[in-house]
Amino acid sequence: MSHDPSTPDDSDSRQDSPPASSGFGTRAVHAGQRPDPTTGAIMPPIYQTSTYVQPELGRHLGYEYARVQNPTREALEGNLAALEGGKHGIAFASGLSAIEAVMKTLSVGDHVVSEENTYGGTNRMFNKVLSRLGIRFSFVDSRDPDQVREAIRPETKLLHMETPTNPMMRLCDLGVMAEIAHEAGALLMVDNTFATPFNQRPLEVGADVVVHSTTKYLNGHSDVIGGALVVDDDALAEELFFVRKSTGAVPGPMDAWLVLRGTKTLHVRMKAHNANGMAVARFLEGHPAVEACHYPGLASHPQHELATRQMDGFTGMVSVELGSGERAKRFVDRTHLFALAESLGGVESIIGVPALMTHASVAPDRRAFMGVTDGLVRLSVGIEDEADLLEDLDRALKGL
Ligand SMILES: *Cc1c(COP(=O)(O)O)cnc(C)c1O
Numbered sequence: 001m002s003h004d005p006s007t008p009d010d011s012d013s014r015q016d017s018p019p020a021s022s023g024f025g026t027r028a029v030h031a032g033q034r035p036d037p038t039t040g041a042i043m044p045p046i047y048q049t050s051t052y053v054q055p056e057l058g059r060h061l062g063y064e065y066a067r068v069q070n071p072t073r074e075a076l077e078g079n080l081a082a083l084e085g086g087k088h089g090i091a092f093a094s095g096l097s098a099i100e101a102v103m104k105t106l107s108v109g110d111h112v113v114s115e116e117n118t119y120g121g122t123n124r125m126f127n128k129v130l131s132r133l134g135i136r137f138s139f140v141d142s143r144d145p146d147q148v149r150e151a152i153r154p155e156t157k158l159l160h161m162e163t164p165t166n167p168m169m170r171l172c173d174l175g176v177m178a179e180i181a182h183e184a185g186a187l188l189m190v191d192n193t194f195a196t197p198f199n200q201r202p203l204e205v206g207a208d209v210v211v212h213s214t215t216k217y218l219n220g221h222s223d224v225i226g227g228a229l230v231v232d233d234d235a236l237a238e239e240l241f242f243v244r245k246s247t248g249a250v251p252g253p254m255d256a257w258l259v260l261r262g263t264k265t266l267h268v269r270m271k272a273h274n275a276n277g278m279a280v281a282r283f284l285e286g287h288p289a290v291e292a293c294h295y296p297g298l299a300s301h302p303q304h305e306l307a308t309r310q311m312d313g314f315t316g317m318v319s320v321e322l323g324s325g326e327r328a329k330r331f332v333d334r335t336h337l338f339a340l341a342e343s344l345g346g347v348e349s350i351i352g353v354p355a356l357m358t359h360a361s362v363a364p365d366r367r368a369f370m371g372v373t374d375g376l377v378r379l380s381v382g383i384e385d386e387a388d389l390l391e392d393l394d395r396a397l398k399g400l
Helices: 024-030 071-084 095-103 120-133 145-151 174-183 234-247 253-263 266-285 304-310 325-334 364-370 386-397
Strands: 088-092 111-115 136-140 156-162 187-191 209-213 227-231 292-294 317-321 350-352 376-380
Touching: 024 071, 024 266, 071 088, 071 227, 071 253, 088 095, 088 234, 095 120, 095 156, 095 187, 095 209, 095 227, 095 234, 111 120, 120 136, 136 145, 145 174, 156 174, 174 187, 227 234, 266 292, 266 317, 266 386, 325 350, 325 376, 325 386
Parallel strands: 111 136, 111 156, 156 187, 187 209
Antiparallel strands: 088 227, 209 227, 292 317, 317 376, 350 376
16 A cells, blocks of 8 residues: 555545445445555455554655554544544544543543443543543533533533433433533533444534444444544544554554454444344333333333434344342343343343443442442343344243
């Protein structure tokens, strides 16, 4: 891949993307990529190299050192940007390091308003690491825009939102959040890991930064830890590239390549996740052993109207309240197809108890406050056959 700085267009991976007007599936398969110019390889090579030979002092081919530039990673970044409808993708070693990079654009005394019911690890980073470094946080229930407005201070620089939230499947109105942020002169960051760009595109409704744990649906095959940011603004992108270069949380080329292979089928997988998620949610909602089923696609979800307005599909994430930790344990111990594990978004179905697993790091009183009880079970519904999934759940719920 020649990246002669004298032909700057050549180093712009976006020029290889199909037009922004092309369909989601076409962008998923092609964006950010082109056949390798030396061999015609249809897949971007895994550039497993730490450095690049420079033809002469003072002249390089656009690549100096792999923390700063890597062609495999750039192909992934072009692909992710096209899927979210932003200009710049910035890949990271994990979802948390992607969030952390945005936080590292802030300074001591700056204030962040965060949804209270985020991914547990995000909450832990904010409370136990970044607060020590002098960043201030307020946690709010962003279902209620007034709570968000009231939390804004003169030092507020960032709103961090997650919708649907993990694991309660609460929503916030992204357009309203963008308005509140921008009125305050702050940026809106949205963790779009649960929804994926197939179902929801925050940049289109005013968000400034989209963050992903690519570990989940984007990679989709439970074999990589990765993260990414997508932004539209050139100056913000430059700042974030600078933070990444200066702090170093880059993904390896093999991992970037695997995520890129995953995103090629994102649209196909998400259709199946959405359909199976809906089928499982309907089944669980109607099951006598289940006290409550949280899924934005159900008419019984308190924010179903917002969900249909803001999302094109409702994902494979479902949570159910079974009433006690004992019942939750019996349920998750008895499923076969649904594997007991952390994480989500893979092709295989996974089940877990957030209070003891993904959200164990959240203080018990805060967990209770958010509704993350010991009897809450979270399901990541995979793309297996619907009948087999329902049969597995039905059997595990028998006699509960
Ligand atoms: C998993 C997850 C993260 C953290 O991502 P890692 O890749 O595990 O670092 C952040 N947000 C959400 C919504 C997640 O599910």
